Amino acid sequence: MTRLSTSVLVEHYLHTAITLAIMLTASLTVGAQAPSQTWNPNLKNGMYQNPIIDADYSDPDVCRVGNDYYMTSSSFQCFPGLQVLHSTDLVNWELIGAALLDDYPVLPEYQGTDLDWHKKAQHGNYVWAPSIRYHDGWFYIYCGDPDQGLFMTKAKDPRGPWEPVVWVMKGKGFIDCCPLWDEDGKAYLSHGCAGSRAGVKSVLFVAPMSPDGTRVIGPSRIVYDGHENQPTIEGTKFYKRNGYYYIMSPAGGVKYGWQVELRSKNPYGPYEEYVGLAQGKNKYVNGPHQGAWVDTQNGEDWFIHFQDKHAYGRVVHLQPAKWKDDWLIIGDDKDGDGCGDPVMKWKKPNLPSSGNFQPAESDDFNGTQLGLQWQWHGPYSPYWCFCDAANSKLRLYGVQQMESAKNLYDLPHLLLQKLPTERFTATAKVRFIPNPGYKPKGENAGMTLMGMDYSALKFVDTKEGMVLQYVTCEKADKGSAEKVHQEISLKSEKLPEPYTVKYAVDDIPSARVASQDVWLRVKVHSEGIANGIKGIAEWSYSLDGKKFQRIGEPFTLREGKWIGSKIGFFNTRAGQSNDGAFLDVDYIHFGE
Numbered sequence: 007m008t009r010l011s012t013s014v015l016v017e018h019y020l021h022t023a024i025t026l027a028i029m030l031t032a033s034l035t036v037g038a039q040a041p042s043q044t045w046n047p048n049l050k051n052g053m054y055q056n057p058i059i060d061a062d063y064s065d066p067d068v069c070r071v072g073n074d075y076y077m078t079s080s081s082f083q084c085f086p087g088l089q090v091l092h093s094t095d096l097v098n099w100e101l102i103g104a105a106l107l108d109d110y111p112v113l114p115e116y117q118g119t120d121l122d123w124h125k126k127a128q129h130g131n132y133v134w135a136p137s138i139r140y141h142d143g144w145f146y147i148y149c150g151d152p153d154q155g156l157f158m159t160k161a162k163d164p165r166g167p168w169e170p171v172v173w174v175m176k177g178k179g180f181i182d183c184c185p186l187w188d189e190d191g192k193a194y195l196s197h198g199c200a201g202s203r204a205g206v207k208s209v210l211f212v213a214p215m216s217p218d219g220t221r222v223i224g225p226s227r228i229v230y231d232g233h234e235n236q237p238t239i240e241g242t243k244f245y246k247r248n249g250y251y252y253i254m255s256p257a258g259g260v261k262y263g264w265q266v267e268l269r270s271k272n273p274y275g276p277y278e279e280y281v282g283l284a285q286g287k288n289k290y291v292n293g294p295h296q297g298a299w300v301d302t303q304n305g306e307d308w309f310i311h312f313q314d315k316h317a318y319g320r321v322v323h324l325q326p327a328k329w330k331d332d333w334l335i336i337g338d339d340k341d342g343d344g345c346g347d348p349v350m351k352w353k354k355p356n357l358p359s360s361g362n363f364q365p366a367e368s369d370d371f372n373g374t375q376l377g378l379q380w381q382w383h384g385p386y387s388p389y390w391c392f393c394d395a396a397n398s399k400l401r402l403y404g405v406q407q408m409e410s411a412k413n414l415y416d417l418p419h420l421l422l423q424k425l426p427t428e429r430f431t432a433t434a435k436v437r438f439i440p441n442p443g444y445k446p447k448g449e450n451a452g453m454t455l456m457g458m459d460y461s462a463l464k465f466v467d468t469k470e471g472m473v474l475q476y477v478t479c480e481k482a483d484k485g486s487a488e489k490v491h492q493e494i495s496l497k498s499e500k501l502p503e504p505y506t507v508k509y510a511v512d513d514i515p516s517a518r519v520a521s522q523d524v525w526l527r528v529k530v531h532s533e534g535i536a537n538g539i540k541g542i543a544e545w546s547y548s549l550d551g552k553k554f555q556r557i558g559e560p561f562t563l564r565e566g567k568w569i570g571s572k573i574g575f576f577n578t579r580a581g582q583s584n585d586g587a588f589l590d591v592d593y594i595h596f597g598e
Contacts, residue, residue: 062319130567179204319570384418404586
């Protein structure tokens with residue numbers, strides 16, 4: 007990793023001063039990052055435990071700027087996308103922003119087709135395996151869309167605003183890209199390819215890139231073929247150290263692969279190969295690979311990677327690392343064979359503490375914007391929700407389902423966040439307020455654990471009154487219908503001012519009628535170990551916030567398309583009208 011020049015360091019310190027001012031202002035308005043109530047990677051006596059983030063931040067990449075570390079990860083069809091995290095100690099991480107908001111572009115040739123998010127939810131598409139770098143006063147994030155090509159966005163401050171997406175290389179099948187700016191002013195872009203689109207896999211490329219990072223200026227060349235020794239090699243990260251160009255890439259597949267290092271004196275090769283990290287004797291950490299080499303300001307080396315924990319998604323690990331003969335040995339090399347095993351506990355990096363926290367989980371909805379932990383299941387609309395800071399609540403508006411939607415899985419207007427760890431309880435206080443003018447009945451809203459199978463507690467406005475249903479949907483990704491397992495009748499209440507809406511026309515209802523306040527709760531725990539882990543959910547509800555009644559049978563979580571299962575809320579209707587139901591969420595609280 008190239009060391010920072012004096013001019014860059016000066017600019018960094020100015021940037022840090024501005025950032026601290028922004029953080030101070032934010033802390034006065036929304037409160038400082040609170041310790042997680044579900045997972046803590048910090049141990050006593052200066053130790054930490056893996057995973058450092060026990061949540062689905064897939065394909066993580068990290069860059070250092072002075073004393074600060076910034077991470078981003080794959081976001082696929084979830085928006086805001088390319089969430090950005092910050093740390094000063096590599097163990098505790100805070101969400102600080104997102105680089106892709108609601109302006110994700112679709113190339114003209116895909117508009118109106120099944121690859122257009124306006125027409126159909128894009129499970130597993132869009133934002134794959136990003137890289138984050140700092141160069142010449144700018145933060146850059148490069149990323150691949152397997153159907154559209156390689157793109158870039160940049161910002162002066164990682165909290166944003168980020169500039170509109172630039173397509174660096176258009177084309178189908180290009181993924182997993184990473185830039186490198188060389189000392190001589192030249193720039194390069196490494197990348198892989200998706201076999202599902204390109205018709206070939208397990209090969210890596212390097213292309214010349216314009217020094218401003220906006221476009222490739224020559225054809226990509228295959229610089230490494232992994233078919234014989236490193237099958238399914240992908241996920242490139244490009245570095246330069248001691249005169250060597252390094253492409254660090256995972257191989258062997260997501261769940262059970264290993265970390266490959268390639269090196270050459272020329273960016274176009276030929277490249278030597280080396281395996282620096284594999285599962286080895288650690289039965290708990292399957293497939294340790296796909297991440298970032300980090301060199302600290304204190305001269306230490308570390309490696310951040312993911313582990314695929316099935317329904318829980320791809321969680322983030324931190325491994326000690328050291329250079330030997332210009333190869334990076336990652337993890338603990340107890341047997342001295344030059345390939346490390348992943349560690350579960352280790353001494354913390356020699357870095358100033360960030361405090362004790364994880365990315366945000368609980369939310370009291372006290373602000374005028376959604377918390378950074380929330381993502382929609384597709385590019386989103388400003389019509390979908392209102393952050394009612396005056397009344398400390400979130401209001402989700404009923405959105406008409408796309409015609410192609412077979413069940414909740416296909417809705418882009420799901421508001422979800424990542425599961426915070428394997429074992430947790432989430433409790434939400436909510437109220438459902440149907441639209442009295444919507445005919446026929448059937449508006450529905452609630453809380454869900456969403457994946458290719460899902461479960462939910464769903465309010466439904468029926469002709470007989472409002473009910474609470476426990477529903478599940480197996481093989482939701484295949485278009486299966488929901489099953490209603492249990493139904494509870496709910497008391498309805500006329501809402502006081504300011505909810506009551508009086509109309510001049512007599513035949514329009516004079517007021518909305520709401521369900522009573524209901525507390526929805528789900529308790530999640532895991533069974534098995536990493537190679538066969540299962541997540542089990544048990545749902546319950548309460549009408550007073552004190553006594554909870556179990557509803558339905560335990561549900562086995564299932565991951566989404568390239569993402570873990572997620573938790574959150576929905577509000578939807580089948581037909582068209584000029585207004586929809588409200589789902590008011592007072593809070594969601596997470597705990598053990």
